[in-house]
Amino acid sequence: ICRWAHAAIDAVRGLCLAHNLGPSDIAHVQVNSFHYAATLFDGMPDTTSKAQYSLRFAVATFITHGRIGLEHISGGGLEDAAVADMLTRIAVTETERHSARFPAGRWADVVITTSDGRVLASGDVHARGGPEAPMTLQDVEAKYMEFAAPVLGAHRATAIRDAVLSLNDRDSRLSDLSALLYDPPGTHG
Structure with missing residues (x-):
């Protein structure tokens, strides 16, 4: 997903987690962001490229599934009726205060109106990462x-993660990590 969409996704994530919101709890989402984020692809994407560059689709996918995975931006994920429904409840608007901070920052704020009439505001959020x-x-x-894990297998992915995290250890050897990275697939589970 385009980095320009991440502030809005993070703002929605924060509100959904803080208020335990699911798709049926949300009547409307107003996303306010900087110019370039507000002009990303606006409809239901029919290709992975369009999905990766659609702020509304990314927000709708996160609300619907609680995450955005590869399966959501390709294949059947591009025809997800629940995401398409959520997309109709999301509006994106350029906000001057966010545009003025770009490119140094990628900011957004989100206002969610819940099905029971509450209005929840995220405040200004900078993209995580x-x-x-x-x-x-x-x-x-x-x-x-x-x-x-889906590419390397859980065992090998875990071994690589552990080797990377241990690189600061005095007894750690880069050769242990490189063996995990360069050995033929299948040798590490």
Whole structure:
């Protein structure tokens, strides 16, 4: 997903987690962001490229599934009726205060109107993953495992993760990590 969409996704994530919101709890989502984020592809994407560059689709997918995985931006994920329904409840608007901070920052704020009439505001949110809003080690590990395990196998992905995390240890050897990275697939489970 385009980095420009991440502030909005993170704002929605924060509100959904803080208020235990699911798709049926949400009547409307107003996303306010900077110019370039507000002009990303606006409809239901029919290709992976369009899905990766659609702020509304990314927000709708996160609300619907609680995450955005490869399966959501390809194949059947591009025809997900629940995501398409959620997409109709999301509006994106350029906000000058966010545009003025770009490109140094990628900001958004979100206002969710719930089905029971509550109005919940995120405040200004910077996209996670950079120095302004770093991800926790736990978040980085979870993201790595989500994408590495299906390709490398859970055992090998875990071994690589553990080897990387131990690189600061005095007894750690880079050769242990490189063996895991360069051995033929299948040798490490």
